[in-house]
Amino acid sequence: MENSHPAIIDSSTFGRVQEELARRSGKRKISRKAKTEQGKYSSKYALTELLVCGECKSAYRRCTWTAGGKKKIVWRCINRIEYAKKYCHNSPSVEESILQRAVMAAIMKTAARNTEVLQTLKLHIGMGLAGEKSEDNSIDLQIRIAEIDAEFKKMLDRVSTDTIEAFDEETVARLMNEKSRLQQQLDNIADAEQRRENAKSRLDDIYTILDGIKNRPMEYDDRIVRQLLECVVVDSKEQITVIFKGGLKSVQPLTE
Template sequence: MGLRAKSRSFKRCGDIYRRVHWNNRGYKSIVWRCVSRLEEKGSECTAPTINEETLQTAVVRAINELLANKEPFLSTLQKNIDTIFNEESDNDTDELDSKLEELQIELLKQAKSKNDYDNVADEIYRLREMKQNSLVENAEREGKRQRIAEMTAFLNEQSHELEEYDEQLVRRLIEKVTIRDDRIEVEFKSGVKIEEMI
């Protein structure tokens, strides 16, 4: 789960937050603070330090809001799954593999007969790059499918609200948390965003 600070009214660098054990005038607590404020002397960032309990409470409220309104979210998730399956079907690399095999044979022929084979080599590199891009896109789509399936399973299985913060559940469901002026935006790995007042 990533944590960032963004604001329009104060100078905020947008950097990530780090968990810190804090001792403020003898009061010990755990807080989250912007990395630039921790590491850079004289940083002009004014991102607020946020108490871990406040952050955890906001995340639990966001998850509970999702659970309380799960029917519309499940409908949205199903539409997202349909979109991923229908519009972005996985790229088949079999045709590219066949073409690459043919070009490899042609490259060997050209090299043996001492002909110029630069064009064949360039085409091989181009097709390899296309294949790599297709494989990356396929993996990204599969990742989206898995995240949406996990969120759908969680919403279908969970019959009651969370009573306390659960680190493992948060790591499974939450992509990032963004600190704004007076609210916290919780973004789930499925793409759903919920804002909670601080």
């Protein structure tokens, strides 16, 4: 008889396990067709990387519906799109505007909850943007390049019409090759420093936005969503679970 035996785990624990499975599968290739692998459109829509079906754990895809001459953007489970109800039976389609409002509401609610939450979000954003700082040995490289230039100048100064045949072309070639390699390393260090400066500027912008969350509404922003969230689980047509980097969770209703 159905439900006649005691459950092995309680419903609350089961729900937490399902959320964790969804979080872990958020970055995997779910679809059985290569053209629908998760992340294909990541450069444009953050939710393509993050939105996960709570039932089958597949990714969601952005779709355009046309009815009565009017277009509507919705997000649908990829398994439902490709296989109807073969693998996923009850996952809902969600209007993009409703989904975006719910995601931003969860972000604002979580960030405004207390200062510690906000600082945790900042920490994870900073780690993601700044990355590991490489060792800066640019001074040593510049000194060695100067030494090579000085050595090359001495060789040229010793050259005269009578001693041109004694000019050591192999040594010159070796020095010039070494200088070229060192200069490339210097250029790489300069490029990395510029990227760090750009990341810092971007991070400052995000901090400013987060600091203002408590006091003003915030429109949906793919950049912020991508930096803050680990995944978004579509639990049902009534609610989503927003999981932040670091494990913070916020259950948010889907309202018109």
